[in-house]
Amino acid sequence: MRKQLIAAAIGAGVALASPAVFAQQDLNFDEYRAMLEDGNPAELYEMEGEELWKTARGPKNATLEQCDLGLGPGVVQGAAAQLPRYFADADKVQDLETRLMYCMEKQQGIDPAEIVNGKFLQGERRQMAALVAYVVGQSKGEKIAVDLSHPKMKEMYALGEQAFYYRTGAMDFACSSCHSQDGKRIRATQLPNITKPEGAAAGWGSWPAYRVSNSQFWTMQHRLWDCFRQQRTAEPIFASDVTIALSVFMAGKGNGAEAQWPGVKR
Amino acid sequence: MNNQRRDTLKAGGSLGMLGLLAAVGLIKPEMAQAAWNKDAFDAKDMDAALAAVGAGKPAESAEISITAPDIAENGAVVPVGVVSKLPKTEYIAIMIEKNPAMLAASFTLPEGTAADVQTRVKMGQTSNVFAVVKADGKFYMTKKEVKVTLGGCGG
Amino acid sequence: MASPMRIRAAAKEGVTEVRVLMSHVMETGQRKDSSGALIPAHFITELTAKHNDKVVLSAEFGPSVSTNPYLAFKFNGGAKGDKVAVTWVDNKGETRTDEVQVS
Numbered sequence: 358m359r360k361q362l363i364a365a366a367i368g369a370g371v372a373l374a375s376p377a378v379f380a381q382q383d384l385n386f387d388e389y390r391a392m393l394e395d396g397n398p399a400e401l402y403e404m405e406g407e408e409l410w411k412t413a414r415g416p417k418n419a420t421l422e423q424c425d426l427g428l429g430p431g432v433v434q435g436a437a438a439q440l441p442r443y444f445a446d447a448d449k450v451q452d453l454e455t456r457l458m459y460c461m462e463k464q465q466g467i468d469p470a471e472i473v474n475g476k477f478l479q480g481e482r483r484q485m486a487a488l489v490a491y492v493v494g495q496s497k498g499e500k501i502a503v504d505l506s507h508p509k510m511k512e513m514y515a516l517g518e519q520a521f522y523y524r525t526g527a528m529d530f531a532c533s534s535c536h537s538q539d540g541k542r543i544r545a546t547q548l549p550n551i552t553k554p555e556g557a558a559a560g561w562g563s564w565p566a567y568r569v570s571n572s573q574f575w576t577m578q579h580r581l582w583d584c585f586r587q588q589r590t591a592e593p594i595f596a597s598d599v600t601i602a603l604s605v606f607m608a609g610k611g612n613g614a615e616a617q618w619p620g621v622k623r
Numbered sequence: 624m625n626n627q628r629r630d631t632l633k634a635g636g637s638l639g640m641l642g643l644l645a646a647v648g649l650i651k652p653e654m655a656q657a658a659w660n661k662d663a664f665d666a667k668d669m670d671a672a673l674a675a676v677g678a679g680k681p682a683e684s685a686e687i688s689i690t691a692p693d694i695a696e697n698g699a700v701v702p703v704g705v706v707s708k709l710p711k712t713e714y715i716a717i718m719i720e721k722n723p724a725m726l727a728a729s730f731t732l733p734e735g736t737a738a739d740v741q742t743r744v745k746m747g748q749t750s751n752v753f754a755v756v757k758a759d760g761k762f763y764m765t766k767k768e769v770k771v772t773l774g775g776c777g778g
Numbered sequence: 779m780a781s782p783m784r785i786r787a788a789a790k791e792g793v794t795e796v797r798v799l800m801s802h803v804m805e806t807g808q809r810k811d812s813s814g815a816l817i818p819a820h821f822i823t824e825l826t827a828k829h830n831d832k833v834v835l836s837a838e839f840g841p842s843v844s845t846n847p848y849l850a851f852k853f854n855g856g857a858k859g860d861k862v863a864v865t866w867v868d869n870k871g872e873t874r875t876d877e878v879q880v881s
Contacts, residue, residue: 386695388694390696392690392702393700396797396799396850398846400784401801569697569699570697570773572803572846660838664838700845704850722842724840724841726840727840727842729837730835730836731837732835733833733836735853736834736851736854737852740851741848743843743844744843745841745844
């Protein structure tokens, strides 16, 4: 009798589970995504960014070719895979955008306020997005290798973790409301579980990305800004500590995984 | 060598020049478009679209294959590839049955160019994708259904 | 001014594979802006690809080709250092030509 009950329970379990499994298969976009990877329109931005990197601009009429992204002046190959990092010259933890902004100020004389107070997809922020595409493209296939040993990196990681779980806004949402369980989705879009290394790597390692829905290239600052917006909370200031901290948290958790930059998203 | 293909080739060759002339303002843009098959791109049903490209009622052929995902995450960008194993394939058109206008793109292949093209199209909804092929003067077709979870034509 | 294309052309075993990404809005003419006004159609209508001076592909596009169009095709022949040039013209008469060497 007892055995029968167990068998029945298992049978019911299977029956209940199967429609869900079918639905999951039905929404399998792996084939679609694989087909988009070759010829990702983000390459157009990479090309523009590479040109921009070598173009003399700003009040100092200089290029960015002496910009140190952490591996020495002018070294772009592999640099993004190790960002964010602590930079002694700035005495700050900087992500890619913050570091580019620093270089644009120091080398070219471009006022950071133009970027911080600007709008995404416009003006200097648009220029920076192209630079970001170029730099991350030079780390495609590299392993994420963020050095968390510096005390300021540890501090940022802790702040990032705190921010990730911090509930706020009209809906009382945290990042973790959507990104701390496996198999969650918004409509058909799968949401990575960022509390696990593979989820963090999936998120961190596939942004910046080209979005086919609006034909736009989004940097990680842009992605995070939109997460805050979706959370119905105050917009974060561009390149502010909380945005860098969240990046340190994600990148640190994703350490060791291969970066697929730049990504292509629905 | 069939004459129609030679004419198409000639038209193709002169386009660059017309485009150039338009660019420097010597002729109006509309004139540069003279060869663009407006009737085909404006066609609002499959029969009209097929007629406008001269295909009539093409026979189904297993020698043509369409590479496209079974399901697309976003209809704004749906990858579509067409390969024809029919000898002397000279023309390939991609049509989306349920789009407001069916014809998405057409390709004229001179001798020596493989009957193997890939592009990406917008799809408003789940629909059949048609590949229409002209080989050795005759038209053939095949189709594949692509499911779309989010339409790609809205704004 | 139109932005450059990204063209890759690679020769392998007597066949050259060409992959092109074009920077273009490919506006259908059916979308509305935030004020409700129709955004005028603006899309590439024709494209020609040449290997050295020989046309290897001519194509016609309608507005349902995706934004920032992608195109891949193959032709027989082609050797390292040969030229592959792609030209497009859009419905406003804008045009762009870019050229690469076969790798």
